[in-house]
Amino acid sequence: MDKVGVIALIIGIILCAIGVYGIWVFLPEVIYVIKGLAGIVVLLFGLMLAIFGILIVKD
Numbered sequence: 001m002d003k004v005g006v007i008a009l010i011i012g013i014i015l016c017a018i019g020v021y022g023i024w025v026f027l028p029e030v031i032y033v034i035k036g037l038a039g040i041v042v043l044l045f046g047l048m049l050a051i052f053g054i055l056i057v058k059d
Helices: 003-025 027-058
Strands: none
Touching (some): 003 027
16 A cells, blocks of 8 residues: 555544544434434435326326
8 A cells, every 4th residue: 555545544544433432422413313314215205206106197
């Protein structure tokens, strides 16, 4: 590996450690975000299925 690869590896490991620490400190907020994102995904999936159903019924 060259110098840039080693530096990128070290920075990546440091950022992963900071991210894990941030998740650990703000765990309740992280859970709220995951629940909210899951709700948004379900809403969008339902909307797409409704649009798909409308297009099929029109044919």
